[in-house]
Amino acid sequence: xxxxxxxxxxxxxxxxxxxxxxxxxxxxxxxxxxxxxxxxxxxxxxxxxxxxxxxxxxxxxxxxxxxxxxxxxxxxxxxxxxxxxxxxxxxxxxxxxxxxxxxxxxxxxxxxxxxxxxxxxxxxxxxxxxxxxxxxxxxxxxxxxxxxxxxxxxxxxxxxxxxxxxxxxxx
Amino acid sequence: xxxxxxxxxxxxxxxxxxxxxxxxxxxxxxxxxxxxxxxxxxxxxxxxxxxxxxxxxxxxxxxxxxxxxxxxxxxxxxxxxxxxxxxxxxxxxxxxxxxxxxxxxxxxxxxxxxxxxxxxxxxxxxxxxxxxxxxxxxxxxxxxxxxxxxxxxxxxxxxxxxxxxxxxxxxxxxx
Numbered sequence: 001x002x003x004x005x006x007x008x009x010x011x012x013x014x015x016x017x018x019x020x021x022x023x024x025x026x027x028x029x030x031x032x033x034x035x036x037x038x039x040x041x042x043x044x045x046x047x048x049x050x051x052x053x054x055x056x057x058x059x060x061x062x063x064x065x066x067x068x069x070x071x072x073x074x075x076x077x078x079x080x081x082x083x084x085x086x087x088x089x090x091x092x093x094x095x096x097x098x099x100x101x102x103x104x105x106x107x108x109x110x111x112x113x114x115x116x117x118x119x120x121x122x123x124x125x126x127x128x129x130x131x132x133x134x135x136x137x138x139x140x141x142x143x144x145x146x147x148x149x150x151x152x153x154x155x156x157x158x159x160x161x162x163x164x165x166x167x168x169x170x171x
Numbered sequence: 172x173x174x175x176x177x178x179x180x181x182x183x184x185x186x187x188x189x190x191x192x193x194x195x196x197x198x199x200x201x202x203x204x205x206x207x208x209x210x211x212x213x214x215x216x217x218x219x220x221x222x223x224x225x226x227x228x229x230x231x232x233x234x235x236x237x238x239x240x241x242x243x244x245x246x247x248x249x250x251x252x253x254x255x256x257x258x259x260x261x262x263x264x265x266x267x268x269x270x271x272x273x274x275x276x277x278x279x280x281x282x283x284x285x286x287x288x289x290x291x292x293x294x295x296x297x298x299x300x301x302x303x304x305x306x307x308x309x310x311x312x313x314x315x316x317x318x319x320x321x322x323x324x325x326x327x328x329x330x331x332x333x334x335x336x337x338x339x340x341x342x343x344x345x346x
Contacts, residue, residue, distance in 0.1 A: 016216060016217055016220075019217070019220040019221065019224075019262070020219075020220045022220065022224060023219070023220035023221075023223040023224050023227075024220075026223070026224060026227045027223060027227070030227055030230070030231065037230045037231070038227075038230075040226075040230050041223070041226035041227045041229065041230040041231070042223070042226055043226070044225070044226040044229045044230065045222040045223050045225055045226030045227075046222070046226075048222060048225055048226070048269050048272075048273075049218065049222045051269075052268075052269060054178045054179050054181065054182055055181075056214075056265075057179070057182045058181045058182045058185050059265070060207050060210050060211050060214070061182070061185040061186065061189055061203075061207055062185065063206065063207070063210055064189070064203035064204065064206040064207030064210065065185075065188075065189060065192070065199075065203045067202075067203070067206050068199045068200075068202040068203035068206055069199060069203075099263070106301055106302050106304075106305035106306060107305050109305065109306055110305040110306055113306070119310070122306070123310070123314065126302075126306070126314070127293070127314065127318075130264070130292050130293045130298075131289075131292045131293055131321075133264055133265065136264065136265040136268075139265050139268050140265075140268055142268065142272075142344070143268040143269070143271050143272045143275070143341075143344065143345060144268075144271070144341055144344075145337070145340055145341050145344055147332070147333065147337055148281075148329055148332075148333055148337075148341060151328060151329050151332045151333075152285065152288070152325060152329050155324070155325045155328045155329065156292075156321075156325055159321040159324065159325060162317070162321075163314060163317045163318070163321065166313065166317060167310065167313055167314065167317075170309075170313055171309060171310060171313070
């Protein structure tokens with residue numbers, strides 16, 4: 001079950017917990033120092049969230065659809081049985097279009113390795129998964145504009161292929 | 172109401188597509204629905220503290236401070252700060268974009284913001300420990316070493332590929 005909720009993993013739950021503690025502590029200190037500023041901060045927090053909400057909701061649906069169509073079996077199949085450059089490219093593309101949290105992706109990658117996937121393919125998958133975000137492009141464009149976003153993603157994709165190659169040679 | 176439809180038209184269209192797929196292929200439709208629900212719960216549990224921190228950052232850190240530490244003249248220190256900021260983060264990459272937006276608004280240099288995004292995407296310390304536990308130390312350290320080089324290369328490439336006019340536009344996007 002590769003797509004289990006991230007909260008089921010202790011590690012992830014722990015970091016989310018830390019985030020809440022940080023935000024809570026920050027709020028308390030801020031409130032103590034200046035009520036109005038704190039109110040403003042909360043207003044700004046809501047505004048910046050509301051600002052990305054349409055893209056955010058769209059992305060949620062796209063991820064759901066992509067993952068429903070691209071089953072874990074299919075992913076295993078492409079990464080596990082096909083080898084060589086096509087396997088690497090396939091892995092890199094899958095990593096680019098999916099948005100699986102690392103806490104779920106790493107155990108999945110480990111399972112794939114055990115089942116005969118190559119290090120090169122897994123490295124390509126892990127690296128693009130983290131650095132390239134096709135479904136989150138609309139959000140990235142909101143901050144960086146089209147040109148910078150496309151350049152960043154293309155360079156990250158190409159770089160991931162280099163990472164895959166080096167890891168494939170080394171391991 | 173009209174503005175609402177305009178802003179959410181892609182979302183509404185996607186819901187429509189999902190319903191059509193659900194009617195044609197109930198299996199995939201239901202599965203995507205439950206995945207969407209699962210992801211929604213997951214994201215909604217990470218998002219509140221991130222945006223609260225974002226709001227606090229916006230209110231309490233003034234432009235001069237941010238510029239001093241991560242602005243154009245901040246040099247190697249600025250790069251390191253941006254790198255550390257990204258590395259201690261938790262949460263998915265899409266949560267980093269609004270923070271990058273605030274950094275730009277407060278006067279961080281574009282290069283440092285790209286470093287921040289790069290670090291957030293691939294050298295997050297919490298994630299690295301988990302990667303090492305799953306895939307081994309050799310894999311993780313090799314990827315980490317390469318990633319640090321990659322983050323620099325990507326930041327240089329992205330900054331160099333944008334002329335001054337385009338860079339100004341990115342700052343304007345985040346005012």
